[in-house]
Amino acid sequence: MxxxxxxxxxxxxxxxxxxxxxxxxxxxxxxxxxxxxxxxxxxxxxxxxxxxxxxxxxxxxxxxxxxxxxxxxxxxxxxxxxxxxxxxxxxxxxxxxxxxxxxxxxxxxxxxxxxxxxxxRTLPGVDRPAIAAVWPTLRGESVVLDVGASIGGDAQHLAVLAIMGSAMARVLFDLERPTVGLLNIGVEEVKGVEEVRAAAELLRRLNPPNMDFIGFVEGDGIGQGAADVIVTEGFTGNIALKAAEGTARQIAEYLRSAMSRTWRSRLGYLFARNAFQALRDKLDPSKVNGGVFLGLNGVVIKSHGGTDAEGFASAVDAGYDMVRYDLLTKINQTLNRDGGALQLAPRVQEAIS
The missing domain is CATH 3.40.718.10 (Isopropylmalate Dehydrogenase)
Structure with missing residues (x-):
């Protein structure tokens, strides 16, 4: 340290x-x-x-x-x-x-x-890095990836994301076997695009020792904290992230408007000011700004382009935490332990196909 x-x-x-x-x-x-x-x-x-x-x-x-x-x-x-x-x-x-x-x-x-x-350069077994975000949920926090590093991905790519995300969750949340879910349009096995369904089958066949794969998670499951790690490709992940941020701002604006509408609502706000401040903090996207580039031989943090100073500070905080708690080394150690799964993924995918 x-x-x-x-x-x-x-x-x-x-x-x-x-x-x-x-x-x-x-x-x-x-x-x-x-x-x-x-x-x-x-x-x-x-x-x-x-x-x-x-x-x-x-x-x-x-x-x-x-x-x-x-x-x-x-x-x-x-x-x-x-x-x-x-x-x-x-x-x-x-x-x-x-x-x-x-x-x-x-x-x-x-x-x-x-x-x-x-x-x-990337770590062994990692073809494309991913941006991982720590997402606030009703249960606490979840790791969501990829939220915008690259568009699309086959089953092997999604499986690698799952392994990297579970490694990050093990370190951040101090979990022995983080639960991992694939983002999909339904939880039924027959739903979703072929790549996502194939990734689910690949993860079941690989059965990485340091994660608990629970299957598919729908969009509303992200905020509910349905899994410790939620995996998707960058196009869908980025849309989900921006939609959540926009919804948070929309709700915050509704609250501001409602609290200033009448003298009674303003009086009520005074009595519940601390509670509303806590809610605003929960809804403030700048509080969780800063995505970690996973899969690289170095720590790089991506901040939102349109953020303010407080949001940029949050991105700096993310970089600080990665270094102070030596998360990169610990994540790499976990990836090395799961290295067999990473190396085996192409052969298992070929056998399934």
Missing amino acids: PSKVRIALDAMGGDVGVPVAVPGAAIALQRHPETEFLLFGDSKLITPELEKYPALKAASRVVHTDVAVRMDDKPSQALRRGRKTSSMWLAIDAVKRGEADTAVSAGNTGALMAMARFHL
Whole structure:
């Protein structure tokens, strides 16, 4: 466990960039004073913002680059144009060279994944990394993956996601055998697309020792906490994530409107203010911002592009926790124990087909 957690920030990433990344880092530093920051980006923009936060300035080093990956860049374009010079690449490179323990970016998801995969490489048995999110549920929390790293996937890919997700849940939630479910349109065996049904059969045949595969989970089961780990491919996972965030904001707006409608409702709010604050915190998507790239030889955290400073701080918190509790090493150890299942997956899938 390192005495200092060194975090590399792509300060130019996201819809806003520096005006969110720097205040977000300042908030995270207040929560974790033993953090040091490397900020990659345009020093002419970063330095004036840093002056507003003396404690952060003292704990930071700025590395100048005037190249930033645009939010609408295709991953291939970002690799060609921003490789070795962009703020995103340099943040990942700091992890590769051991100058930082984790990299955090709110930038273009596809570009971040392409650069991280190209530069850090994947773990043995992992073809494509995934973004794993810790999702608040009625039972506590669940790991949901993939929430946007890549679109589509065959049965083998989904099985690998299940093994990686269960490894993360074992570490985060201190569970011996996390329950794992595949997101589907129904719990019946005959429902769903072929890839999902084949993945269920593959996981039953593999029977990995460190998970309890429970079958299919419907969409409403995510919030209910139907499983410790819920697996889907990135297209569906990202839609589910954005839909949940939008619903949370919608409910919060309904509450604000209802509480300010009449003098009686305003009076009632005063009496129940603490309860409503707790509810707002539960519904605030920024509180759980920050997806972990699983399957890489390094820790990379993806923040929502449109987040605010508090949300960016939550993404930094996720990176901090991954490092402080050595989660990457522990997850890799679990993956190594399940390595037989990872290596066996292609042969079992071929036999089923």
